Amino acid sequence: MATPDQILAASRYRAGGGALFTSSKCPPGPGLENSCQLPFxxxxxxxxxxxxxxxxxIHDENLPPVICLTCLSYLNLYCDVDETTGVWTCALCGCKNAAPPESFHNGTLSPILISPIVEFRQPIAEAHDRVNTISVVVVMDANLPRAEAQAVGSALQAILPEMADAKTRINLGFIVFSKHVSIYQLNSTGVASADIFSTHEGLTEKHLESRQYLTEIGQDGSLECMWRCLSAVYGVVLDNEEGSEINVSKGKQLSRLEQLKQRKETRMRKELERDDDDPDVVVKSPWVLAKENSASRHPLRCTGEAIQCAIDLVASPSNVDLIESRILVFTNGCPNYGDGSVVYDDRDMTTTARARPTADVVDPLKLSGAVEYFSIIAKAAVEGGIAIDVCCSGASELCLPVFQALVEPSSGYVLPHETFAGPHLKHNMNHFLKETNMTMAACSESQAEKSKSLAPSxxxxxIRMxxxxxxxxxxxxxxILDDFKGLLLNERSAFAAGCKLAARIGxxxxxxxQKDFVDDAVTRLSMGRKDPLSTFSVMLEINNFFQKDAFAFVxxxxxxxxxxxxxxxxxxxSHRISIANDVGEFLDSIDEEVVPVVLGKEAVYRSMYGREIDARNEDETEVATSDELDDLxxxxxxxxxxxxxxxxxxFRLLGLEQGNRGLDLTEEGGIRTVGSSIDFAFPPELSDALRRLYHLRRGPLLxxxxxxxxxxxxxxxxLFLRLPLEDCLCMCxxxxxxxxxxxxxxxxxxxxxxxxxxxLALWDKTAIVADCYHSLFIWFGRGVPESFFDSIRQQARTYLLDRSVIRxxxxxxxxxxxxxxxxRRFTALLAPSYGDPVDHQVANFPALGQLSPQELESLRCKFRFYDPTxxxxxxxxxxxxxxATSSSKEFGLSLCE
Ligand SMILES: [Zn+2]
Known part of the structure; x- marks a missing residue:
């Protein structure tokens, strides 16, 4: 028997590669009145x-004739197939098509008729024998404390070699930024050497030609070089326990002499680095230097220019066998220097009245400009197939919208960490480096045709309906891709073969x-990157072309x-939904998990971007201020x-029409309690969904x-907008x-x-474990004896970790x-039920009945000081x-509209 944790792990992907619908029946007619105002x-x-x-x-490179000639949808288990003639009727448009009749017997096409999920795997020519390259450029903030930098090194050390194998090599680049951008040459032996660029001075063709900034890891031990750079920049200790990773990477123990040599090099490099830090330093007077040093107590970050350098580096066309490019950014603060800065710097100052230090104060205008800047460079990057992810640490303000603009085109992640020096960084990097990718077809330009018609990522x-x-x-x-919805290049052979067969039988x-039909039926999207967690939520509307067909096919x-x-x-x-006879039948077919997540995603979307659906692509660089976000x-x-x-x-209207649904339920359910009078006012099958939406509404998501x-x-x-159903339920x-x-x-x-x-769950003599998705809590009531803490904490940790192991x-x-x-941080997440009448409290939470009246009263009194209004x-x-008098109907607009 599967343990609850295994069930949970399996249920993460209830979608199983497909889609989950809000109901198993289609509403019986157009408009929200036919769906009881519920989303479909x-x-x-x-x-x-x-x-x-x-x-x-698929044995050659061509798709078999499985595409409907009229609407381009694929042959599937809901098509009528005449196996003697090979003629099949499209489930979407109802037109007839032809396939070779024998293919339904010899196993070629028969798998299609078995499962709602079918995969066609077309080999790409000439891709098999070559060794491919993945470029990874690490962009690190020089202001990171040593321990944080060391943790980044350890995580890279653990993950990067695992991405390489006999058929894939990893080329690593290393960039450090503060007031300047330093690009290291990892392959140079001995001293870690960098080319240093001041702001507004990017990489040129000449640099890229004359230097080798990207170095293969693995055989020549260039991760060791990365450690040397880390050591030079951050003073990361090499020759202690953590440093022994270098030796591991080389597969042999360093001799005593080599260790000493390395240590000396490290020391020298540190000194060298200090002198080299600023090329202009030598010509400056000690007083100027002193002033600069005091100013640099505000850590400077020309993050934007460093990332621009990284993009130039990986986009350089030297590599024909490049299948993937990654940029990983590690920082602990917002960009505050050079292009893409979110604060005023000296160059922006028009009056002397504006005093230093401004390095910490985010300016709304500069923030909007920075978001635009990062958005532009990120879009250019994604055109070149470059995926960008950002890991942040520490407690200072990050200006997350800036980094979100940077990762959005490649659907990357911005992940704030309390610290890198914990298990979190490695766990998270493991997901986005190993589970997600933007791999392109591994073949030369001329053979890439088939995949070229795909989105850049x-x-x-x-989605056809x-x-x-x-x-x-x-x-x-x-x-959304609006321009082109026709046949993709890799589908041409299938279409041609289908035409030939169809013509042969007249x-x-x-x-x-039929172009018009295809344009209407298809919504085409490009997914930023291939990520098993990427999830789309779609709301549908039945329009006036509705006829009581037997099925809706998607x-x-x-x-x-x-x-x-x-x-x-x-x-x-492929999915086929029968159409409900009436609203009551539609209501009976509701999925109480999918409905709240579809509504929740739309609500959270509006809390970030407002109601205007169309504004989505237009004004995305416009950054809402904190106050505007509150209003949204x-x-x-x-x-x-x-x-x-x-x-x-x-629902109440429906109850009146249909002889009160609520009462029917009482008969079935037996005992009716006080609290369930809600069942008359809201569809009882959605009572859990209603509570989830209430929590979503009062929690940090909304x-x-x-x-x-x-x-x-x-x-x-x-995260809520992109994660799968199960994660969203847990986040609500x-x-x-x-x-x-x-x-x-x-x-x-x-x-x-x-x-x-x-x-009211917070009883004195109770320990509680709570799963709030990002935060897991172990809570001890004041009546729990301290001698129990250790043992219970241990068991609670195990329980919570089992639940969240794949999170x-x-x-x-x-x-x-x-x-x-x-x-307070924990209790604030709980619904404030202490002010409700006692009978309601007990009805909703029967265990309260175990408490004596005194205990219950003292429990209620714990929260007296919170304001229930x-x-x-x-x-x-x-x-x-x-x-009926609720003000919400005047001020709000339904999430389904
Ligand atoms: Zn069709």
């Missing part, structure tokens, strides 16, 4: 590990494909090049409230205000488990019992005792929003 749509995680996949064998996605369905809202990484093949196609650049994969997911979040909350209000009104920093909120919101609301601790109980094996995530980014574990200052309980919020 799906969550699509195209590259998640598929289960039940069928692979169609190498992944193109089509019938003419009576329009996509209305789309949230996810990547961008079918019409002229004027095909097909999602992802095309991408495999990690080695040798195979072009076309993954086709308030509006998104209002929109969520309006959505709930409208669902509730529609709530404005000072609970978290701007950086924190930007980070978790952008915390999950809690409790164990009662009394002096009599055995502490060596505790049992964790799920409890609702509300403040990305890696979660932090906090241990808090009741009454500590950190305690600014942070309503679930009950107060729902009835306020659902009431």
């Amino acid at each position: 749509g799906f969550i699509y995680t195209p590259l998640s590990p598929p289960d039940n996949i069928q692979v169609v064998p 190498g992944c193109t996605i089509d 019938p003419s009576f369905v329009n996509p209305t809202h789309l949230v996810g990484p990547g961008e 079918m019409r093949t002229n004027h095909l494909p 097909q999602c196609i992802a095309r991408f090049v495999d990690r080695r650049g040798q195979i072009l994969i076309t993954r086709v997911f 979040a308030y509006d998104a909350q209002k929109d969520l409230d309006a959505t709930i209000h409208r669902i509730s009104v529609a 709530s404005p205000g000072p609970m978290r920093s701007d950086d924190d909120r930007a980070q978790i919101r952008s 609301a915390p999950s809690l488990w409790r164990t009662e601790v009394t002096p009599e109980c055995k502490s060596d094996s505790v049992e964790w019992i799920a409890v609702p995530p509300e403040s 990305f980014p890696m979660a932090e574990i906090y241990t808090v005792s009741e009454g500590e200052s950190m305690d 600014s942070d309503p309980s679930f009950r107060t919020w729902f009835w306020d929003v659902a009431s």
Whole structure:
């Protein structure tokens, strides 16, 4: 039997390479009134590990004739196939096509008719024998403390060699920046040498020709060179325990003499580096120098120019066998010098009145300019197939929007870490370096034709749907491709073969494909990079072309090049939904997990970018100020409230029409409790979803205000928009488990019992473990004897780590005792239920019945000092929003509109 953790790990990818729909039935007619004001749509995680996949064998390089000549959708298990003639009827457009009849018997095409997920794997010519190259340029902030730099080195040491193998070599480049950009030559033996560039002075062709900045790792031990650079810049200690990694990398122990030599070199390099730091230093007077040194207590970072250098470096066309380029940025503060700076520097000063130090103060105008700058260089980078990721550490302000603009075109990650010196950095880098990629086809220009028609990042996605369905809202990484929706180059052979067969049996093949139909039916996206976690949320609208057809058919196609650049994969997911007879039947078919995530993603999207769907591509460099972000979040909350209000009104109306659905449920459910009067006002199948949305609304994902920093909120919101269903469910609301601790109980094996995530769960004699996605908490009530702490903490850690083992980014574990200052950070995440009437409290959380009236009263009193009006309980919020007089219907716009 699978353990709960295994089930959890497996359930991460419930999508299994396909899409999850909000309901198993299609609404019975157009407009939101036919869906009880609920969203109809799906969550699509195209590259998640598929289960039940069928692979169609392809022996030459050509796709078999599996493409509908009229609408270009792929043959699938919902097509009618006449196996004697090979004629198949398209499930989307209903037109007839032809395939070789024998292919349905000899196994060539028969796999297609078995599974909703099918993969075609086309080998790319000439890609097999060559050794490919991955370029990795590390861009490091010289202001990182030594321990942080050392941790970065260790993580790179652990991961990079694993990316190389007999068929793949890694070329490494190393750039350090502060006030200047230093590009190191890793291959040079002996002294670590760098070319230093001041601001506005980039890499030239001449530099790239005369220097070899990228060096292969592995055989010649150039990671050792990286360590030498780290040692020279940060004074990273080489000859202690951590330094022994160098020896490991070389596969042999250094002799005593070699160690001494290395140590001396390190010392000399440090001195050299100090002198070399600024080329102008020698001509300056000691007084000027002293002044400069005092100014440099503000750490300077020409981050933008360093990244520009890195892009120039990897984009240099020397490598024909290059299949992937990565830039990894490690920093602990915002860019504050040179191009892309977010603060004023001396050159911007028009008056002397503006006093130093300005290095720490972010200027909104400069921030907008910086976001634009980073966005432009990142877009140029993605055209060249370069993926960029940023890891930040420390506690200073990072100006996350700047880094987000930098990673967005390649769908990279910006990951703030409390420190690099922990397991988190390696865990997180492991995901984005090894699980995600932007691999291009490994073949020369002339043979790259097949993959060239893909998006620059190498992944193109089509979503096809019938003419009576329009996509209305789309949230996810990547961008919509509006220009071209026709046949891709790799599909031409399949189309031609299909035409030939069709003509042979006398079918019409002229004027095909039908361009208008294809344009209407297809939404084409480019995914920034290939990431198994990348998820799109799509809301659909039934339009007036709706006819009570028997089915709605949706097909999602992802095309991408495999990690080695040798195979072009076309993954086709086909799904057929029957149409509900009436709204009640539609409501019965609702998926209570998909609905809140589709609504939540739209709400969080609006909290970052506003309601205007169309503004998405236009004004993306416009950065909202902190106040504007608060306003957007308030509006998104209002929109969520309006959505709930409208669902509730529609549901009650439906109840009146259909002889009260709620009452029917009572009969089935037996005992009706006080709290479930909500079942009359909201679809009972969505009661968990409703609570999740309430938590989402008051938590850091949607709530404005000072609970978290701007950086924190930007980070978790952008993750929420791109992660799969299961992660989003976990991010919406915390999950809690409790164990009662009394002096009599055995502490060596505790049992964790799920409890609702509300403040009344915080009993005195209780230990609680909580999973809030990014943060895991172990909480001790004040009645827990201290002698139990160690043992319970150990078991709690194991429990939480098992739950979060595959999570990305890696979660932090906090241990808090009741009454500590950190305690507030945990309790603030819980629904404030202490102000509700007692009978409601017990109805929603029956375990409270075990407490004596005195204990319950003292539990309620723990929270007396919080203001329930600014942070309503679930009950107060729902009835306020659902009431006929609710203001939400005037101020909010439904998330489905
Ligand atoms: Zn068709």
